[in-house]
Every structure is written in structure tokens, then in C-alpha cells.
Amino acid sequence: MNREEYEAKMKQGMEDIVTDVSQFVADSVMLNAKIREMPINPSNADGAEFIKKSEIPAYGRDTDEIGRELIEYVFDNALLCQHPRFFSFVPGAVSPHSLVGAILADVYNFHGGGWSEAPGACAIEEKLIQWMGGLAGYDTEKCGGIFMSGGSMANMSAMIAARDTKLGEKDFPIGTVYLSDQAHSSVRKGIRMIGFRNDQQVLVPTDDNFRMRTDLLEKAIEEDIAAGKKPFAVVASMGTTNTGSIDDLYKIGMIAQKYNLWFHVDGAFGGSMLLTKNYKSFIKGIELSDSLSWDTHKWLMQVYSCSSLIVKDKQTLINSFAEHPEYLDDLYDQDHVDPWNLGPEMTRPHRAIKLWCTIQAMGTEMLSYVVDYSVNNAFIALDELLRHPNWDIISKPSCGTINFRYAPSSLTKEEIDDLNGQISKEINDTGYAYIVTTKLKGKRVLRICAINANTTADDVRSTIIKLDEIAQRLTNNI
Ligand SMILES: Cc1ncc(COP(=O)(O)O)c(C=O)c1O
Incomplete structure (x- = not known):
């Protein structure tokens, strides 16, 4: 390696990458517009395997190829936590303004x-x-x-x-x-x-x-x-x-x-x-x-x-x-x-x-609106749950969060715990919504944290309806 090769690589980096990256960034900023139609789950289950098998190159590679690989195996191989029906962890939307601020801060470094x-x-x-x-x-x-x-x-x-x-x-x-x-x-x-x-x-x-x-x-x-x-x-x-x-x-x-x-x-x-x-x-x-x-x-x-x-x-x-x-x-x-x-x-x-x-x-008024709007999402979840039999409310709505579980009286405590774990797995496999369980007072429960600013009442209600369908089907098979 010599200085000339180094400088050629950096020059190529600046000229080619800037064009590709600008398009990629523009697409990413627009992600929110189409996110609701996208599956939450990773589309490429072999992403981690691919990276594990990749080599750390002694000589640099073509940047187009690196970018393509990253999109296929890394970016398209991750949970879309900012999806409006991702109800696990403490999720959140990403505002395009934040994205622009983040990019600017990184560019100026x-x-x-x-x-x-x-x-x-x-x-x-x-x-x-x-x-x-x-x-x-x-x-x-x-x-x-x-x-x-x-x-x-x-x-x-x-x-x-x-x-x-x-x-x-x-x-x-x-x-x-x-x-x-x-x-x-x-x-x-x-x-x-x-x-x-x-x-x-x-x-x-x-x-x-x-x-x-x-x-x-x-x-x-x-x-x-x-x-x-x-x-x-x-x-x-x-x-x-x-x-x-x-x-x-x-x-x-x-x-x-x-x-x-x-x-x-x-x-x-x-x-x-x-x-x-x-x-x-x-x-x-x-x-x-x-x-x-x-x-x-x-x-x-x-x-x-x-x-x-x-x-x-x-x-x-x-x-x-x-x-x-x-x-x-x-x-x-x-x-x-x-x-x-x-x-x-x-x-x-x-x-x-x-x-x-x-x-x-x-502006702060809009942020206040966003907070109060999403606090209300958990009350909407409660309202929908109460329309269907066998759902127990384990924690009241607070900060846009509610815990509940499907608990038909015919099942034992162990069966109910397993059933709710299975309901979580099935809804997550659909890619439509993402809900994991937690444990409260010794019970395995489903938890919805609905504080994503883009989550609508319809997202919440349709998810509960799907949970109910899954729960009924699984219970019939016990
Ligand atoms: C109440 C609470 N405290 C602290 C944390 C940790 O925050 P972070 O994951 O940003 O380190 C979390 C994360 O979810 C949280 O919910």
C-alpha cells in the first residue's frame, strides 16, 4: 500500500459514496410514509450468519457491493422497532427532523x-x-x-x-x-x-x-x-x-x-x-x-x-x-x-x-399533543380487550402501557402462562404486530406499550382483534 492508493480510495469515497448515500438517506427519511405496510420481522434470517462468515479484508472492496450487502443482511435483517405496531420494549417513532439533526451532527462530527x-x-x-x-x-x-x-x-x-x-x-x-x-x-x-x-x-x-x-x-x-x-x-x-x-x-x-x-x-x-x-x-x-x-x-x-x-x-x-x-x-x-x-x-x-x-x-404544543395522544392508546386497548371474553387486565393503562392475558377459566395456571407465551410468538411471527410477554405478580402476561406517535387507534384495535383470534384458535387446540 502506498500514499497514492490511499488518496485514490478516499477520493472515490467522497465522490461515489456521497451520491449513493444521499439517495439512501433520502429514502430512509421517507421510511415513515410506508412503514405501516412493512413487516416488523427481519426478512433475511441469514443476516448474522452472512456477517459471521465474512472476512475482514486486507484490501478494500467495492463500495457498491458493501452497501448492497449491508442493506440485505444488516438493515433488512432487524426488527423494525419504530413500526407503529411494534408494542414491545419502550418503542418510539423517529421524527424526520431528528433524523436530519442526527445526520448533520454526524456529518460535522x-x-x-x-x-x-x-x-x-x-x-x-x-x-x-x-x-x-x-x-x-x-x-x-x-x-x-x-x-x-x-x-x-x-x-x-x-x-x-x-x-x-x-x-x-x-x-x-x-x-x-x-x-x-x-x-x-x-x-x-x-x-x-x-x-x-x-x-x-x-x-x-x-x-x-x-x-x-x-x-x-x-x-x-x-x-x-x-x-x-x-x-x-x-x-x-x-x-x-x-x-x-x-x-x-x-x-x-x-x-x-x-x-x-x-x-x-x-x-x-x-x-x-x-x-x-x-x-x-x-x-x-x-x-x-x-x-x-x-x-x-x-x-x-x-x-x-x-x-x-x-x-x-x-x-x-x-x-x-x-x-x-x-x-x-x-x-x-x-x-x-x-x-x-x-x-x-x-x-x-x-x-x-x-x-x-x-x-x-x-413546537412544544405538538409534542404535548403526541404525549397525550399516546397515553390514550392504552385506554383504547383496554376498551377493545373488554369487548372480548376471557381477557384479564393485569395492569391499568399508564403511560400508554397496559398488561393483560388470555385466561379462560378451564385452563390451569401453567397452561395459561404457556398459552400467552404462544400467543406472543404467533402474533410476532405474522409480522403484523410485535408483543412480548413479561411477568407480573408471578403471571406471564402480554404487554402493550403504545407510545409510538404514529400508532393509531386502528393499529391498537386491529392488533387486539388479531390477538383474540389467535387466542381462541390456540385454546381450541389445547
Ligand atoms: C424506566 C427505564 N429506565 C431506564 C431504561 C434504560 O434506558 P436505556 O435503554 O436508554 O439505557 C429503560 C429502558 O427501557 C427504562 O424503561
Whole structure:
């Protein structure tokens, strides 16, 4: 290999690829227009096999061929999670504005660590964080935060701020943190990742609506204090993954104040409820929190990865994360706090640009509409389920989410669990809708999370009708 060959390759890259990629990007931006007619399942089951058998070439290959292979074996070989009838995980639509913002940010590839590299982009991030903090009832002058890869990173970083604010180093071994048995696994993982043992996490039981039992929270705190432990944080869920339940933020906030605990709200899923107009009472007490995780790549139509951690007092993040190495001395910006001093990452993309594009193009009123519209989808699912016999409602609609199962009285508990697993498999195999099961109070249940902005009432109703047909057929064969 020599320099000439290198330069020829890069030149070809710029000229040929740009044309092909522009067409591909234009097609992708238009995906939403035809997505409803597309199957959700991968069309090419051999994709992973093909890639496993591929070689890492010593000499570069033709870019057309690489592109064709990628489309066939990679892009057409993945679940279409942004499909309006993909009801699993915490799904979400992708707004074309977010896509454009993401592409622009990648094309320019700014270093997202410091203000001196890309001041406009940093100002976007700061402004959005202030807006989000304001929605949570934080003082916009004092709050701060950072965009992160996902809720997992945001939750872990919040726990670092909590630990450093509320515990002296000598108390790390006796610190305890409280979360409900429905809290997301990333919270538990994050607490472990920052060095706490499992026995320093107290899983507080939930009530019939899958919300943290605040009486048991307070009891656990009292018992731990009496045992010489040092409670330092409580994590509430604003939208649990299983059921979309929102903990009683007000009561938990008051308990946090009483015992001087850091109050973190995991709003990775339900943070977008801050935009609700119709369901405001559900999030009363959010203003009492010290920090909030909010994934806009879930409910607010953002391309991955677009999560955020917002804290009531920016200084707490600076205390935990700021470092001043000599090789950054010349880039130090006296007027601003650089993002690399607010979180764990140094080199990072400017994730906030895509959300900025979306909000500028759509406006907050439309985003509020989208949130309230999709909360209602779970009530539509409930209405349709109640029209058909044998469907048990296991969790009430919350944050656009509902859990239910087909449970004819003639079947045993084991048969019902198996039947619902089979219903999930069959609906998924059709490619029409995608619904996986979860376990609630020992029961295997079907879960619909319908927060994709493009999901219509018809998508929800037609899916339930198909589930019912499958359920009846399978039951007749038992
Ligand atoms: C409530 C909740 N918290 C945290 C997370 C983790 O977020 P991420 O997958 O973006 O890391 C999720 C993911 O679904 C979630 O639902």
C-alpha cells in the first residue's frame, strides 16, 4: 500500500459514496410514509450468519457491493422497532427532523466535550437542559445536566452525584439506596457499577398498581438507620418499564426531604410526561426531585442515542465529574461549564442537536399533543380487550402501557402462562404486530406499550382483534 492508493480510495469515497448515500438517506427519511405496510420481522434470517462468515479484508472492496450487502443482511435483517405496531420494549417513532439533526451532527462530527470546540452546539445542549429542568420545576438558572447515550448511563451518573453529595467517603460501605421492585434493571446495575454491594440496595415492594409502597419505604429507612446504616438516596420511577406506572413522586419526595436523601426520578421512559396537558396530576411532586433521567429517544421521537440527565443543582455534577488535565488548559472556557466536566464522557457526539431540530420544527404544543395522544392508546386497548371474553387486565393503562392475558377459566395456571407465551410468538411471527410477554405478580402476561406517535387507534384495535383470534384458535387446540 502506498500514499497514492490511499488518496485514490478516499477520493472515490467522497465522490461515489456521497451520491449513493444521499439517495439512501433520502429514502430512509421517507421510511415513515410506508412503514405501516412493512413487516416488523427481519426478512433475511441469514443476516448474522452472512456477517459471521465474512472476512475482514486486507484490501478494500467495492463500495457498491458493501452497501448492497449491508442493506440485505444488516438493515433488512432487524426488527423494525419504530413500526407503529411494534408494542414491545419502550418503542418510539423517529421524527424526520431528528433524523436530519442526527445526520448533520454526524456529518460535522463536532467534538462534544467542550464549549471552545462547538459553542453553538453546546449552547443548544445547555438551552434544552434548562428547558427540561424548567418543565420539572427546577430553577433554570441553577439546574444543569447533560445529554447521554441512554437511561442506563443517566441513572448511573445520577447515583454518582447522589453518593458524592450525600455520603462521605468513609460512609460508602454503609450507604443504602431505595428503589421499588419495579425499578428498571439499569438502576440496580448502575448502583453496582459504582461500587455498592447488592445488600446496599433495598427493593421496596409495590402496590396493586405497581407503584412503590411509600409506607414500606419509610419503614425500611427507619430500620436501616436503627441498624447503623446510612440511607442516602431513593429512586422513583416515572413510568416503569413493565407497566408504565408512575410512583407517588410527591410522597417519596417528602420522605426524601425528611431523611435527607437524594431523590432521583428515573424518567427514562416517562420523562416525556412533563409535556402532558391532560395527565398533569400523575407527576405531582417531580419538582421535589434532585435529578431526573429522561430518554427522548423513547417517547419524543429521537434517533438513538438521545437521553439526558438533569439535576436541580448543576454544581453537584461538577463536584462529581470535573477534571482539569493540563492538555485541556488552552481550551478552558471561563464563562461556561464544559460538558466533559458534567458527566463521565470526554469525546462525545452532540446528541442534543437532533432534539433541537425536532422541537424547532414541531413546537412544544405538538409534542404535548403526541404525549397525550399516546397515553390514550392504552385506554383504547383496554376498551377493545373488554369487548372480548376471557381477557384479564393485569395492569391499568399508564403511560400508554397496559398488561393483560388470555385466561379462560378451564385452563390451569401453567397452561395459561404457556398459552400467552404462544400467543406472543404467533402474533410476532405474522409480522403484523410485535408483543412480548413479561411477568407480573408471578403471571406471564402480554404487554402493550403504545407510545409510538404514529400508532393509531386502528393499529391498537386491529392488533387486539388479531390477538383474540389467535387466542381462541390456540385454546381450541389445547
Ligand atoms: C424506566 C427505564 N429506565 C431506564 C431504561 C434504560 O434506558 P436505556 O435503554 O436508554 O439505557 C429503560 C429502558 O427501557 C427504562 O424503561
